Amino acid sequence: MSVLAMHAVSRDHGAGAALVHALREVTLSVAAGEFVAVMGPSGSGKSTLLTLAGGLDTPTSGQILVEDADLGSLGAAGRSALRRRSIGYVFQDLNLIPSLTAAENVMLPRELDGARVRQARREAAHALQEVGVGELADRYPDEMSGGQQQRVAIARALVGERRLVLADEPTGALDSQTGEDVMRVLRARCDAGAACLMVTHESRHAAWADRVVFLRDGLVIDATAPRTGPEALLQEAP
Template sequence: MTAPVLDVREVTKVYGAGDTAVHALRGVSLRVELSDYVAIMGASGSGKSALMNILGCLDVPSDGRYLLDGTDVGALDERRLSILRNRKIGFIFQSFNLIPRMSALANVELPLAYGGVRPSRRRRRAEAALRQVGLGERMGHEPNELSGGQQQRVAVARALVTAPALVLADEPTGNLDTRSTEDVLDILDGLSASGRTIVLITHEDEVAARAKRVIRLVDGRVIDDRRQAAVADRVAGGAR
């Protein structure tokens, strides 16, 4: 039987100690299977940022276990954790995180360069990823020559170029206008339909409605984990 892409087991996260300790996560457990599309929601202080950092291997739990694509993250040293993060996770951030003086193509190539992929191969893969998000004609443009929506599509292409087990999107539409938001969410819908596993961190109901499943956090605990059986019909109906 295939292991889940994400397997979080009774994870806690505590910042500080003693009277000043902040309990960001309090025994969170969840599983995300291959090809699932999950939205994690919560207000400020709910623990969703702490959970995102752990899911993205940017931080480690204070207690509990986290397995990414079958690998126990807690058993890895920093070097192996960095390799796992680069190979298994494609990140999409609210602020795009593009390198200003590099072209869209060079920005998308970066994860492959860090992974030691030879130049000719990484260029072909980066070009294919940019075409996938509709930016085949913008490969040579730098970020300041692109709209916010186009910059986020470059970020999506960068997240896809390593063929990761997980696409982790942290408030990916937070800096976008309505039209660009729809464009990016349509791309995520298409990725989900093609079998990509996506975890989306958001505080917006309209964005979460595009996912197949919604998990809600309150005070560091999962209070609701619900599959949205009719999401495809709702999204299709809204597009008419």
């Protein structure tokens, strides 16, 4: 069953001479338990694809379904509720709240969705432990390294029963070993039944995915499954 289904989705910015086709007639689905990586050059539409899939923006045309809910028909409040309940999002710029501790940052989406504080705190502790920073629960973002903040942001995206995980360069601030550890966590979450859509420029990280989609100029130009790792991906990329 598709957790995410995008049908002929386009997103335009500006008008007239300034018109930019950020995404053009993209059709893409991600099933429960499937890990899909998105690759492409800068400006190809990768981040636009994620913001649309997460209901953070609306398409110019086309339809986006998350667990059969049509994002276009939900309205802003409905999309917000769906994000809190079902979608985990790892932002490229992290978006941690400076005045909250690591645990409080991770707890926040669960509390906003009505979870009791004790339950939200327990789930946050588990998510932080899952990404290897359980000891940082009481620290504030400015007391952490960039890599530690990245892992807290990933824990926030994974907390609770997230059916769809969207990750925009989730290993960008991490060293190679920590990056591999994060990929292992994302892969495990998919194997447990979540759908994951990840933007990356690292072929070795895309090799963890079941399928790799290549974007260029807002168009899907190819889709392939990793075979034997990064070398195969480099050979297959257009």
